Amino acid sequence: MNVYFACSITGGREAETAYHTIVATLQADGHIVPTAHLSQPDVIELEAVVDPQEVYTRDIDWINACQALIAEVSTPSHGVGYEISYALCIGKPVLCCYQQSKPVSKMISGNTHPALNLKTYQSHAELEHIVREFIAGITSSTQESDSFDMSNITRNL
Known part of the structure; x- marks a missing residue:
């Protein structure tokens, strides 16, 4: 599965070990993470050379x-909020996870969109479980929709 990972870059890197946990979990399970570089300590230097328009278009x-889309939202970020909103608007399932001890924006916690999942975690092991459970839910719902019973439709053709 292709999974977009979102996290704070210029807003702060306090949750960097959590970023690494999310990306490592996804990659260990065979998922493609085009934004895996965001979990790296040198991401600010890597992204500094990229033009803002290029970042926007690429992302x-x-x-x-x-x-x-999976977002770690313990550290506030305008970009992450934008990415979450965009993904929801185009129908993508979104997981927002954050450290239980951190406050999260009410624009996230108050959002009742059915495709938005908001989860807190206390440990990296719990975070791994949350990520895997979210992906498993997407996989099972995709398989259910792939096996949609067409008999009623084809019978009327």
Whole structure:
């Protein structure tokens, strides 16, 4: 599965170990993470050389191509909020996870969109479980929709 990972870059890197846990979990399970570099300590230097328009176009293209978006939202970020909103608007399932001890924006916690999942975690092991459970839910709902019973439709043709 192609999974877009979103996290704070310039807003703060306090949750960097959690970023690494999410990306490592996804990659260990065989998922494609086009934004895996965001979990790296040198991401600010890597992204500094990229033009803002190029970042916007690249990231929107990646969100369009993904099957889901996972965001670590313990550290506030305008960009992450934008990415979450965009993904929801185009029908992508979104997981927002954050450290239980951190406050999260009410624009996230108050959002009742059915494709938005908001989860807290206390440990990296719990975070791994949350990520895997979210992906499993997407996989099972995709399989259910793939096995949709067409008999009623084809009978009327």
